[in-house]
Each structure stands twice: as C-alpha cells, then as structure tokens.
Amino acid sequence: MLKALAVLNTICLLLVLLCVSVQIPAFNLSFYGAEYDKYNIPAHIQVPRDELMTVTRRLIVYMKGEAPDLVVEAGVAGERREFFNQREKDHMVDVKNLITGGLLIRNIAAAVIVVSLIALCLLRLKFLKLFARAVRSVFIVFLIIASALIAVIASNFDRAFTVFHELFFNNDLWILNPDTDLLVNIVPLGFFMDISATVGAIFAGLCLAVIAVSIIYNRVSGA
Numbered sequence: 001m002l003k004a005l006a007v008l009n010t011i012c013l014l015l016v017l018l019c020v021s022v023q024i025p026a027f028n029l030s031f032y033g034a035e036y037d038k039y040n041i042p043a044h045i046q047v048p049r050d051e052l053m054t055v056t057r058r059l060i061v062y063m064k065g066e067a068p069d070l071v072v073e074a075g076v077a078g079e080r081r082e083f084f085n086q087r088e089k090d091h092m093v094d095v096k097n098l099i100t101g102g103l104l105i106r107n108i109a110a111a112v113i114v115v116s117l118i119a120l121c122l123l124r125l126k127f128l129k130l131f132a133r134a135v136r137s138v139f140i141v142f143l144i145i146a147s148a149l150i151a152v153i154a155s156n157f158d159r160a161f162t163v164f165h166e167l168f169f170n171n172d173l174w175i176l177n178p179d180t181d182l183l184v185n186i187v188p189l190g191f192f193m194d195i196s197a198t199v200g201a202i203f204a205g206l207c208l209a210v211i212a213v214s215i216i217y218n219r220v221s222g223a
Contacts, residue, residue, distance in 0.1 A: 002120075002127055006134040009116050012109035013135065013210065014142060019106035021203035025195050026099075027064060032056045035191050045185045046077040052186065055083045062092065063099050076182070088183040091173035098168055129221055132214040139211050143204065150200060157193055 025031045033053060036042060042049040051074040061067040070092055074083045084092070120127040153160040165174045176184035 002130050003134070005116060005120075006127065006130040007138065009113050009131055010134040010138045012112045014139070014207075015109040016106055016113070017206045017210070018203055019102050019109075021199045021206060022102065024202055025198045027060050029053065029057055029060060031195070031198070032060075035194060036186070038194075039188060039190055041186050045182055047074050047083075047182075051075055056186070059092075063096055065096065065100060083182060085181060087173060088176065088181055091176070091183070094169050094171070094173060129218065132217045132221075135214040136211055136218070139207050139214075143207055146200075146204075153196075157196075158189065161189065161192060 033049075033056075036049065036052060036056075042052050045052075047055075055072050055074050058067060058070065058072040062070050070084045070089050072083050073080060076083070117127070178184050
C-alpha cells in the first residue's frame with residue numbers, strides 16, 4: 001500500500017514539475033521579447049516593439065485567466081487596429097482552456113502530495129524513504145523515455161507540432177493564415193521550437209535536482 005502511494009506521489013510530482021516547467025517560459029514576458037528580437041518580429045509584422053510587448057502582456061494575462069478577453073489595439077503597418085481577429089481569439093479560447101486544465105492538474109497533483117505527506121507523518125509511517133526511492137527510480141526511467149521521445153520530436157518538429165494540435169484541439173482554428181492572422185506571425189514555428197527546448201531544459205534540470213535530493217536523503221537516512 002505504501003509503495004503504491006509512493007509511486008502515485010512520484011507521478012504527481014512529475015506532473016507538478018512539468019506544469020511548472022511550461023509556466024516559466026509561457027508566462028515570461030522577457031522570453032517573448034527575446035524571441036521577437038531573435039526573429040525580428042516587430043519589423044516583419046510592422047508593429048512597434050513596445051506596442052507588441054503591450055499586446056503580449058495582454059496575451060499572457062489572458063492565458064493566466066486574469067483578463068476577460070483579448071481585445072487590444074496596436075499600430076499595424078501605420079494603421080491603428082485591433083490586433084487579434086475573431087479566429088485568433090477563438091483559438092486562444094481553446095489554448096486558455098488547455099492551460100487552465102494543466103493548472104488544475106498541477107494543483108490536484110500538488111494537493112495529493114501535501115495531503116499524503118501530512119497524513120503519513122501524523123500516522124508516523126516511514127513513507128519518506130519509500131517516496132525517495134520511488135522518485136529516484138521513476139524519474140530516471142521517465143527521463144530515459146522522455147529523451148527518446150525528444151529525439152523523435154526533434155527529427156521532425158513540424159510533424160510533431162501538427163500531431164500535438166490534432167491531439168489537444170478538436171477543431172482547425174489553430175490552422176492560421178500568415179497573410180491575415182498576426183498570431184501565427186508573432187509565434188512562428190521557430191518560437192515553438194525554442195520554447196519546447198526551454199521547457200525541456202527546465203524540466204530536466206528540476207528532475208535531476210529532485211533525483212539528487214532523493215539520493216542524498218536515502219544516504220543520510222541510511223536507506
């Protein structure tokens with residue numbers, strides 16, 4: 001029973017770390033700014049950089065669920081207009097719902113860990129050693145599998161990008177036209193490659209840190 005609970009908590013910890021790894025760049029305005037500079041986005045879409053950053057700030061706040069809509073204006077090619085059209089807004093509703101679901105999973109997983117640790121500590125059960133062992137084993141296996149998956153994705157990122165959208169969205173709103181939709185221009189395929197690499201690096205770093213802590217704990221506790 002305790003071993004099964006240790007594995008469950010380990011999986012929950014993986015989910016928490018994965019969600020946090022996605023949140024860090026996805027909600028980081030500076031990350032977007034660096035990407036815009038890298039791909040020369042302001043010049044490409046003819047929008048002043050400061051106005052593009054204002055639009056992006058609104059986009060991030062919206063994805064967090066802290067803004068009711070994506071109504072924001074900017075000067076595009078010298079014309080003052082609403083930045084996002086209706087198709088883009090409809091797609092971002094789906095993106096927001098996906099993010100909200102991810103945050104809910106993160107919160108539930110974190111709650112499971114906290115409740116389990118408190119309950120088992122109160123019952124004075126030797127759970128932490130089992131948890132540390134499970135973390136070490138499950139995390140290492142997961143990182144090996146994830147590394148193989150990343151290699152496959154990197155070999156054809158364009159295809160992986162398409163498969164991801166087909167799996168997580170039940171419509172074709174994500175298929176945008178670069179001639180009419182600014183959203184696809186401010187976050188081109190290169191942006192998604194960069195953010196995926198950043199998420200992967202953060203996640204791997206967090207997992208390795210947790211593995212190190214579990215090994216140290218087991219050695220100190222004599223496990």
